[in-house]
Amino acid sequence: MKLLNILLLNMFLILTIICCSDDDDDDYDDSAFLIRDASVQGAADDEILKSYLETHFYNYDDFNQSPGDYSISIKLDTIEGSNSNKIPLINFVEEKEIPIRQDGVDIPQKLYYIVIREGKGSTPYNVDSTFVSYKGQLTNGFIFDQRDVPIWFDLAKVVKGFRMGITSLKSGTFDINSNGTYDFSNYGQGLFFIPSALGYYNNSVGGIPEYSPLIFSVNFYTLSTTDHDSDGLDSYMEDIDEDGDPLNDDSDQDGAPNLYDPDDDNDGVFTINELDKNGDGIIDDSDGDGTPDYLDPNISN
Ligand SMILES: [Ca+2]
Ligand SMILES: [Ca+2]
Numbered sequence: 001m002k003l004l005n006i007l008l009l010n011m012f013l014i015l016t017i018i019c020c021s022d023d024d025d026d027d028y029d030d031s032a033f034l035i036r037d038a039s040v041q042g043a044a045d046d047e048i049l050k051s052y053l054e055t056h057f058y059n060y061d062d063f064n065q066s067p068g069d070y071s072i073s074i075k076l077d078t079i080e081g082s083n084s085n086k087i088p089l090i091n092f093v094e095e096k097e098i099p100i101r102q103d104g105v106d107i108p109q110k111l112y113y114i115v116i117r118e119g120k121g122s123t124p125y126n127v128d129s130t131f132v133s134y135k136g137q138l139t140n141g142f143i144f145d146q147r148d149v150p151i152w153f154d155l156a157k158v159v160k161g162f163r164m165g166i167t168s169l170k171s172g173t174f175d176i177n178s179n180g181t182y183d184f185s186n187y188g189q190g191l192f193f194i195p196s197a198l199g200y201y202n203n204s205v206g207g208i209p210e211y212s213p214l215i216f217s218v219n220f221y222t223l224s225t226t227d228h229d230s231d232g233l234d235s236y237m238e239d240i241d242e243d244g245d246p247l248n249d250d251s252d253q254d255g256a257p258n259l260y261d262p263d264d265d266n267d268g269v270f271t272i273n274e275l276d277k278n279g280d281g282i283i284d285d286s287d288g289d290g291t292p293d294y295l296d297p298n299i300s301n
């Protein structure tokens with residue numbers, strides 16, 4: 001009885017597979033389930049972003065009228081009605097080409113940004129920790145995240161467009177008040193207009209639909225240089241191929257990028273114990289082959 005049931009079930013499954021695979025061949029289209037081509041999506045996002053930049057403005061009058069007033073926050077609005085004579089964002093933007101890798105190929109994506117106030121402090125590396133307040137929105141005006149009280153952002157963990165955008169700004173200065181609070185001034189303020197491939201791309205996150213370009217208004221107060229794996233090298237120094245991004249370097253190909261790998265050459269000796277054994281302040285290259293000991297699996301003593 002049991003066997004018969006199994007046989008019947010198998011027969012049913014076979015029939016189902018046969019009947020359905022034939023029927024659906026003509027109108028079944030799986031392209032909706034595949035990750036989109038980043039060059040095609042990049043071009044589509046660029047159209048959306050350019051259209052936004054041509055039809056919107058920021059409150060540049062406020063910033064021009066009060067150059068030393070750091071209580072001004074960035075506001076975006078549509079050019080229409082009483083604002084129809086405003087200068088569009090597109091007249092202020094600069095752009096960077098940022099590659100993303102898809103199927104082993106680097107595909108450039110266009111990041112637009114506006115430096116409203118550059119800031120007078122230090123430029124962050126794109127894997128530092130940064131103290132920021134910000135507003136994140138979509139091109140339709142939907143605000144998906146907003147922080148008016150500053151928080152620390154580990155840039156190694158945020159979307160690439162934000163990481164690469166914030167390096168156009170500099171940190172500020174601060175005064176400590178008698179009650180222990182801080183007043184920041186002279187800090188960087190800017191806008192980033194980010195194609196989806198430098199954002200969340202095919203992921204739908206926190207009310208952000210998949211393939212959404214993102215807009216961030218950012219105030220950048222201060223930074224902390226970070227050594228994520230405590231191996232003695234600040235994370236920005238672990239950009240071995242010097243392409244400007246330490247997140248894509250994995251010398252020993254073990255799946256952990258060097259900035260998260262305390263033994264970068266996987267030779268069993270921690271990087272911090274291989275860097276500078278004689279303590280002269282120079283990274284060691286014992287065999288003089290141009291590869292420092294901490295990246296040279298042949299040197300492990
Ligand atoms: Ca790199
Ligand atoms: Ca590694």
Ligand SMILES: [Ca+2]
Binds near residue numbers: 229238
């Ligand atoms: Ca490392």
Ligand SMILES: [Ca+2]
Binds near residue numbers: 263264266267271294
């Ligand atoms: Ca090692």
